[in-house]
Every structure is written in C-alpha cells, then in structure tokens.
Amino acid sequence: MSFIYLSTILILAIFLGFELIRKVPATLHTPLMSGANAISGVTLIGALAYAGGDYSILSKTLACLSVCLATINVVGGYMVTDRMLAMFKSK
Structure with a gap:
C-alpha cells in the first residue's frame, strides 16, 4: 500500500513541476534556477542522511544514486x- 501511495506522490510531483516550469517566462528562469539549487541542496542532505542509515541494500543504492544526481544538479x-x-559584469 505504501508503494502505491509514494508512487502517486512522485507522479503528481513530476506533473506539477513540469507544469510550473513550463509556464515560467524566460526572464525569471535564472532566479528560479537559483532557488531550485537551494532545494536540491536540501535534497542532497536528505539523501546523505538516508544513505548513512541502517536500511536495506536497495534503499542504500537508491540513496547513493540520489546523492550523485543531486550533486550534479547543484554543481551544474x-x-x-x-x-x-558573469555576463552582467563590466569588462
């Protein structure tokens, strides 16, 4: 039952995120991306905490994958x- 519940939340979050980003004007994209980086930082901390816990091997594998993907997202x-x-700095 919890798998169905969590899958429903995941699908709704994907749909909501797609709809929100699609309607953002180009002038607001960079500030929005900076805010999303902060959220990815929170995701990274949560994934690190989960990866270090005493869970099954599948959970730890998914947590390590989450750490890698969140790190790539934050750094990128x-x-x-x-x-x-840098485009706005004077030369």
Missing part, C-alpha cells in the same frame, strides 16, 4: 548561474 546549477551573472 551554480555553474550556470555563475556564468549568467
């Missing part, structure tokens, strides 16, 4: 944000 997001902000 900040690199893009830094590059966008």
Whole structure:
C-alpha cells in the first residue's frame, strides 16, 4: 500500500513541476534556477542522511544514486548561474 501511495506522490510531483516550469517566462528562469539549487541542496542532505542509515541494500543504492544526481544538479546549477551573472559584469 505504501508503494502505491509514494508512487502517486512522485507522479503528481513530476506533473506539477513540469507544469510550473513550463509556464515560467524566460526572464525569471535564472532566479528560479537559483532557488531550485537551494532545494536540491536540501535534497542532497536528505539523501546523505538516508544513505548513512541502517536500511536495506536497495534503499542504500537508491540513496547513493540520489546523492550523485543531486550533486550534479547543484554543481551544474551554480555553474550556470555563475556564468549568467558573469555576463552582467563590466569588462
């Protein structure tokens, strides 16, 4: 029963995220991405806490995968944000 419940939440979150991002104007994309990086940082901390716990091997594997993906998202997001902000600096 919990698998169905969690799968429903995941599918709704994916749909909601897609609909929200699709309707954002281009001028607000960079500030929105900076905020999303902060949220990914929270996800990274949660995944690290879960990976270090005493859970099954499948849970630990998924948590390690989550750590890798969240790290890529955070680092890549900040690199893009830094590059966008560098465009506004005087030469």
